[in-house]
Amino acid sequence: MPDTTIASETVVVLGGIETLDLQVDFGPAGTRGSNIFRGTSVPNDTTVTTLSAQIFDLYINTATRDLYQLVSYPGGTNNMRWEKLFSMIPNLYSNKDIVTFVAGTAETLIPVVDIAPDAVGLLSENLAIQHNIISSTIVSSSISVGDIYIDGSGNLQVPVTIKAVELVDGEWTPVSSAKTVDWLITVV
Numbered sequence: 001m002p003d004t005t006i007a008s009e010t011v012v013v014l015g016g017i018e019t020l021d022l023q024v025d026f027g028p029a030g031t032r033g034s035n036i037f038r039g040t041s042v043p044n045d046t047t048v049t050t051l052s053a054q055i056f057d058l059y060i061n062t063a064t065r066d067l068y069q070l071v072s073y074p075g076g077t078n079n080m081r082w083e084k085l086f087s088m089i090p091n092l093y094s095n096k097d098i099v100t101f102v103a104g105t106a107e108t109l110i111p112v113v114d115i116a117p118d119a120v121g122l123l124s125e126n127l128a129i130q131h132n133i134i135s136s137t138i139v140s141s142s143i144s145v146g147d148i149y150i151d152g153s154g155n156l157q158v159p160v161t162i163k164a165v166e167l168v169d170g171e172w173t174p175v176s177s178a179k180t181v182d183w184l185i186t187v188v
Contacts, residue, residue, distance in 0.1 A: 034058060043068050043082035055080065065089050065117075089117055091187035099181045104174025105163055108181075112148055112156035116187050119156055124148050127158065128188050134180040138167040141175075 036058045037043070043059040053059075059068040059082055068082040093115040099106040112119045115127065124145045133139045146159035164175040 036060065038062050043070075053080075060088070091116060093183065093185040095183045097181050097183060098178055099162065100178045101162070101164060101175040103176060104165055105161065106175075106179075107159065107161050109151070109157040109159055110183070110185070112158055115158070115185050119148075122148065122156075122187070124158055126187055128186045129160065130184040131160075131162065132182040133162075133164060133175075134182065135166060135175075139175065139179075140165050140167075140172070 031054065034056050035053070037053065038060045040061065040063040042061065053070050055070055055072050057070045059070070060066075061068070065088045067085045067088055069085050070080055071083050073079040073081060093110070095110075095114070097108060099108050112122065116122055124147055127145065129143060129145055131141070131143055133141055141162055141164035143163075144161045146161070148156055148158055151157050162181065164179075165172045166175050
């Protein structure tokens with residue numbers, strides 16, 4: 001095989017740019033971003049936060065867990081008002097409960113405070129209740145929901161009755177043991 005030697009005193013690069021000058025202008029400083037204030041009263045009744053608050057700031061009422069936003073209305077220079085956006089209390093209850101069945105029936109109480117801490121005017125027909133019984137056998141069940149009442153300790157309770165049968169050796173028999181029940185309750 002012949003020996004070949006290639007020699008060059010210059011290297012030529014084709015294409016591209018020789019230098020790149022990148023100048024970034026961040027611009028003038030803008031107004032601050034949104035702040036989140038908190039207190040235990042309705043923000044429209046509070047002047048402390050209004051003094052430093054700006055449009056689109058948020059306010060959390062820690063007593064009621066309501067979220068407000070400061071908005072502006074046309075018609076003047078000082079037409080700002082806190083508008084309630086929503087309650088930060090979820091209207092959802094999810095829990096696992098061990099329930100004991102006797103002859104296919106189990107009764108349980110669900111504390112209303114766990115579903116909706118502010119339950120003023122809440123009725124059992126305002127609750128969408130779903131349940132699932134955990135079992136190694138096939139279980140068929142139904143529930144009935146009673147009226148919300150105050151128990152002896154002064155707590156609001158939702159009484160729920162579960163009727164259930166399970167498939168054992170090819171026959172449906174009433175459930176007569178402790179079972180885990182998954183609950184999903186929403187306020188509608």
